[in-house]
Amino acid sequence: MKQMPNLEDYKKAYREFRWEDIEKELDWLGDGKLNIAYEAVDRHLKTSRKNKAAFVFEGKDGAKETYTFFELAKSSSRFANVLADLGAEKGDRVFVFLDRVPELYISVLGTLKIGAVIGPLFSAFGPDAVKDRLMDSEAKVLITSPRLKNKIEEIFNDLPDLEHIIIVNRDRENIELCDGEVSYEGEMAKAEDDFDIVKTSKEDYAVMHYTSGTTGKPKGVVHAHAAIKGHYATAKYVLDLHEDDIYWCTADPGWVTGTSYGIFGPWSNGVTQVIYEGGFNAKKWYSIIEAYRVTVWYTAPTAIRMLMRFGDKLPEKFDLSSLRHACSVGEPLNPEAVVWGEKVIGIPFHDNWWQTETGCILIANYPVQDIKPGSMGRPFPGISPAILDDGYRELPPGREGHLAIKPGWPSMFRTYWKKEDVYDSRFKNGWYITGDKAKMDEDGYFWFVGRADDVINTAGHLVGPFEVESALIEHPAVAEAGVIGKPDPIVMETIKAFVSLKEGFVPSEELKHEIQRFVKKKLSSAAYPREIEFLDTLPKTRSGKIMRRLLKARELGLPEGDTSTLER
Amino acid sequence: MNAFERVRAILVKELAVGESEVVESAMLADDLDADSLNRFAIYSSVEEEFGIELDDEETMEIETVGDLVKLINRKITSS
CATH class of the missing domain: 3.40.50.12780 (ANL, N-terminal domain)
Known part of the structure; x- marks a missing residue:
């Protein structure tokens, strides 16, 4: 019954x-x-x-x-x-x-x-x-x-x-x-x-x-x-x-x-x-x-x-x-x-x-x-x-x-x-x-649209990009880091890091793994970047702030939006 | 590369661990910190790398790197 x-x-x-x-x-x-x-x-x-x-x-x-x-x-x-x-x-x-x-x-x-x-x-x-x-x-x-x-x-x-x-x-x-x-x-x-x-x-x-x-x-x-x-x-x-x-x-x-x-x-x-x-x-x-x-x-x-x-x-x-x-x-x-x-x-x-x-x-x-x-x-x-x-x-x-x-x-x-x-x-x-963006329909049901900020949701765990970036730049090889969430069919988003290296360091697969291990040990198995891409420089505003939005747009092939504050 | 070396390469990539940590006796969970999502990704990579299929019953028994390598060798031999 x-x-x-x-x-x-x-x-x-x-x-x-x-x-x-x-x-x-x-x-x-x-x-x-x-x-x-x-x-x-x-x-x-x-x-x-x-x-x-x-x-x-x-x-x-x-x-x-x-x-x-x-x-x-x-x-x-x-x-x-x-x-x-x-x-x-x-x-x-x-x-x-x-x-x-x-x-x-x-x-x-x-x-x-x-x-x-x-x-x-x-x-x-x-x-x-x-x-x-x-x-x-x-x-x-x-x-x-x-x-x-x-x-x-x-x-x-x-x-x-x-x-x-x-x-x-x-x-x-x-x-x-x-x-x-x-x-x-x-x-x-x-x-x-x-x-x-x-x-x-x-x-x-x-x-x-x-x-x-x-x-x-x-x-x-x-x-x-x-x-x-x-x-x-x-x-x-x-x-x-x-x-x-x-x-x-x-x-x-x-x-x-x-x-x-x-x-x-x-x-x-x-x-x-x-x-x-x-x-x-x-x-x-x-x-x-x-x-x-x-x-x-x-x-x-x-x-x-x-x-x-x-x-x-x-x-x-x-x-x-x-x-x-x-x-x-x-x-x-x-x-x-x-x-x-x-x-x-x-x-x-x-x-x-x-x-x-x-x-x-x-x-x-x-x-x-x-x-x-x-x-x-x-x-x-x-x-x-x-x-x-x-x-x-x-x-x-x-x-x-x-x-x-x-x-x-x-x-x-x-x-x-x-x-x-x-x-x-x-x-x-x-x-x-709440930090989430949503809409309500005529029947009073709510529909999730996305985060209002850059927080990444990976397998239901919220990870702040700043946390991951801070851990990355503690690595001796890393000069700058920008972290985004990349859509994934299983975990919703995986963490991807864009990294520029200090003088004297050369990009390699081995260095990527070393950096990942370093961050995983500092933070957790949920919060380390599953993917790292080396760039010569990261897009920054004139005040030096890394433009995650731009990194994400370029990664996903989306329109870049307003780039007037981008440092040239 | 032999099966162990190929498995090691997968584990180094998926678990962000050093090559020297991946030994036959290393336990996936306790020594290499593999959680359930990691295991899912590892088995998918193994299937792709070796052209085999792993079923849930088999993967449930895997505790160490050696267990995984033995299973892969068994699958390759029988196919």
Whole structure:
């Protein structure tokens, strides 16, 4: 029997929705206090969900672990005690740099329980990317594994605020702990499993994700405990999570999708989720859906396009009939992928749109209404988007412009860490300016047009060209660098760098590879240029600014536009 | 060039690693930092370079550079 969606009547819901009603569905801590970890896990101990599986974990090596909400609550309380014993306090920044293992989730929840701010880091980050984030946030504690710690070892002397490193040693390797390091397993064995969750207010800072912009280094996007209202409501109505669902989000918790919808959203709805440690593998992914009878699946357009490349025959070998609903996020989902999902997987992918800064899904395609393939969907109830002109005034349907949102939804970011002026600059004329360009049609569906700036979207990861250029020019051979996004059928954009060399250096394939390795090590495997082209000089304005726009136009064979400021 | 050398050239290009890092025992993920997108690109390049087809079941078992070279040699021999 087909299940009724949680959101049965979009127009009615949009008309009548109030965030106050969502607040009543959360338990709160008393005296108006709110803590994400309590809403996600501990409150379920008062109900029959206590013994329900919160997650089923499968490791890359096939090892399986299941944690009930009770076990997850106890483990995270134990970890909260570990942190408290180390001297971590409310407001401190605690970062976790782990593969997708149970200890990552326990660490996130334990950190929130002491009222500290959790910063999840993607395990593919290189040393410089981790250092930048730990330094900027003045992180006090880092939770990591022996392998990942070795990868970034060189940075620790440059982090005066980092007091403790907690080593998670799942494989029981023979390691020696240095000064300032403790064993996760050792500390957890000593700690009590009861903890009085710190009575955080809804405006206390809770989660921090770094995001790239067009200029400068990545900025720390800060969310408050109030964000759980957004996570909970959107997981309920957009992901359409019901009590008996088995949910699988393929996003890593190092990215906001993997925390908002890989931790807080599903668990605040009391739903069991699958956690798979490994990365993309078409056959494995289908086998996970079959083995665990996944009913709701949240993934990304790059992954879907890769599945499409593996062909239509492969999914026929698996029983995917458990799937009831599937969503995607990170980049616009091309219409072909929506249609493929329906034809080959059995259900269409519902695209939705949001950002690190927005904390939760703001525009979506809902189960109850027709998908317009290629569209972001319609606003979530309680959310008011608009398309603005360059003067930040509203445009009518059909016109392209800046996608903007009326501020004040609960999961709206509260600041960029130590960059209040940049935060303030994101709000104009009473609107939050998203940085995306879009248009709205007559039915109220939104359509992505492009970025308003030069930020590159590669496989759903935003990469700032300035970051990559800065890393490039640190290479001894590089004089100047200009970085663009080049369209790619799988990952949307790949990063291409144009580089001029210093005197005495000669272009070669070997030098290209060396430069790529150099940048990959500094930043991450997502952020290094897949293609490098050597030029004698780069097009610059008379003031010396590299004209990325021109590089991109020439690369793509497009009109060059206004070149009046080009240095001749 | 033998199969290992040709595979090494592909891995150096796709993973931005040094030639000296690509040894038979090197693990694609843990030693060479290959993520799922990298693996996708590597297998596509290998198929093109050697004129073979790799199926998902086979590539799932690949952990090291040596595993990949063995698979390629097996495919070439049997075709």
